[in-house]
Amino acid sequence: MAVRVQEQDFDAGAEMSRLRASRADVGAVASFVGVVRDSNDGASVGSMTLEHYPGMTEKSIQAIIDQAKERWKIFDALVIHRVGELKPRDQIVLVAVTGSHRGEAFAACEFIMDFLKTRAPFWKKEQTQQGARWVDARVSDDAAAARWSSTTPKAGR
Amino acid sequence: MKLRLKFFARIREQLGCDGEVLEAPAGVATVAALRNFLVARGENWQQALSGNRVLRVAVNQDMAEPDTPLCDGDEVAFFPPVTGG
Numbered sequence: 001m002a003v004r005v006q007e008q009d010f011d012a013g014a015e016m017s018r019l020r021a022s023r024a025d026v027g028a029v030a031s032f033v034g035v036v037r038d039s040n041d042g043a044s045v046g047s048m049t050l051e052h053y054p055g056m057t058e059k060s061i062q063a064i065i066d067q068a069k070e071r072w073k074i075f076d077a078l079v080i081h082r083v084g085e086l087k088p089r090d091q092i093v094l095v096a097v098t099g100s101h102r103g104e105a106f107a108a109c110e111f112i113m114d115f116l117k118t119r120a121p122f123w124k125k126e127q128t129q130q131g132a133r134w135v136d137a138r139v140s141d142d143a144a145a146a147r148w149s150s151t152t153p154k155a156g157r
Numbered sequence: 158m159k160l161r162l163k164f165f166a167r168i169r170e171q172l173g174c175d176g177e178v179l180e181a182p183a184g185v186a187t188v189a190a191l192r193n194f195l196v197a198r199g200e201n202w203q204q205a206l207s208g209n210r211v212l213r214v215a216v217n218q219d220m221a222e223p224d225t226p227l228c229d230g231d232e233v234a235f236f237p238p239v240t241g242g
Binding site for chain 1: 165166215219239
């Protein structure tokens with residue numbers, strides 16, 4: 001289990017290779033990479049700055065991973081989230097999960113990402129041609145996280 | 158009672174500071190009471206923290222509710238809804 005918050009970029013392939021090689025009973029590695037888009041809400045985005053709450057960030061993501069581990073039969077989960085200034089096409093976040101089978105790995109990966117978006121204390125400020133603006137939280141993100149409370153976990157295989 | 162306050166993102170910018178150590182007066186025993194106490198400091202504080210704005214509060218780095226009690230030495234953070242990922 002690992003949570004890393006850092007300014008520097010990451011190598012998703014190398015991280016996943018490490019997870020895959022860590023044990024011989026891994027049958028699935030599911031991952032998600034979030035990327036900076038060049039436009040948002042009708043404005044072109046030149047760059048963005050990600051601020052976070054050191055300490056609480058790591059603690060809250062670890063709590064989300066712990067919940068995923070209770071809910072699905074997964075082996076390991078890694079979250080890397082970048083902070084500081086980022087530009088379009090830059091990677092923001094990696095979530096990678098290993099398990100015996102794809103079902104649990106896919107579900108846990110999506111669960112971790114949905115809860116990260118609504119619980120982990122990060123804030124984005126975009127630089128647009130109209131000036132700098134804080135990104136507003138989306139209702140659709142709350143809905144994405146809420147749907148996990150109405151789904152029953154898959155039985156372990 | 159001493160509280161360590163922290164402000165993030167839009168709220169930090171509106172207040173022009175990222176935190177302070179507050180000697181809270183008697184009666185400021187919950188998150189809601191602390192918020193009301195800060196809002197009463199003036200227009201700037203009202204704009205940043207008043208009830209019209211959706212904001213989140215964490216006590217000792219755990220998400221808190223308006224009725225969450227405060228204790229001496231607590232770290233209390235005010236911030237907007239999160240937008241990471």
